[in-house]
Amino acid sequence: MGVYKLSTAGGLATPRTNYSSFLAGNPAFDPDSFFPIASTTVGSGGSSNVEFTSITADYTHLQIRGIIKNTANNSESVRFRFNSDTNTNYSFHRLFGDGSSASAYGEANTSYAGEASSSNSPQTNIFSALVYDILDYKNTNKYKTVRGLSGKDFNGSGNIFLFSGNWRNTNAITSITIYPNSDNFAQYTQFALYGIKGS
């Protein structure tokens, strides 16, 4: 069966272009594959954690992006948990640079899926940055693996984290808790959660 594009054929009179596709020469609709799910900006009172809940299974991967600061004087990191699991079902490894030396570190049977860099209270206006990927988060046939890049620079000190983590659970991830290793998140700390669709 032929397909005709009436907007340019001038009706069904000949000559006209006979297409074999219903696209009729138009480009295929290419929907976004990167979707905003939710975001949180910490208010003036600070916050002990940030949670993303009721995450649907509509995507293939998740990504968290943010800027981070802690209310403590010397806090170093933020941590991640899934589905409110506080048991020792996690592990992580990381490469760490502090500006003078590089080191590697890891923990097995820990209660969080990786540590990211955090700015802290004395650093006026400076926040760390984070990109954190949760791959195949809804797959119920395998444990969940994450990876992240985060860092901060204080013009004379700072650090950079390149890390991966594992959650030994086959449940689909439906909630994510992000919390500092001590004290609270400071005002203007922001996390945004995105869903990435596969083909």
Place this chain on the structure above:
Amino acid sequence: MASTYEKIATTTLSSTQSTVTFSSISSAYTDLVLVMNPIANTASGSYPYLRFNGDSSTNYSRTMIAGTGSAAESDRSSNSSEGYFIYGNQVQTDSAFNGIININNYSNTTTYKTFLARTNVASGTGPRVEALAGLWRSTSAINQIVLHCGSNSFVSGSTFTLYGILKA
């Protein structure tokens, strides 16, 4: 209305240029992602850096980690007039250098701007991988990015694409 992950601009050089500029960047997004595969006219001295909003004052600093294939290292620089997003990586005369720079919350006027860079040199002089946290000590929204090829130039075939990401 902006898409969630939208290409803002892309440049493929057809001639030699000492700089590549993305200007009039709107504040419609939350984060910026700059993806590049540049080529240099000469590798020696092609340590790429950026500047935001035309600022050539000493407001940039960085902390980095690198792997050379035989060792890991970390270093930093402070009070620099160049926003280096590398430490030892140099743009090569082939396409062996590539990089991705994340600039989170680039348009807020409350905080200084922290950016994360991942760069690689797959061959040529000193193959290595690097990750870097950079800081621009300014609360201004970023509306311009100028990329420099160190003391050299980018040549034809170099590609640079700037994306914007919009949060919920």
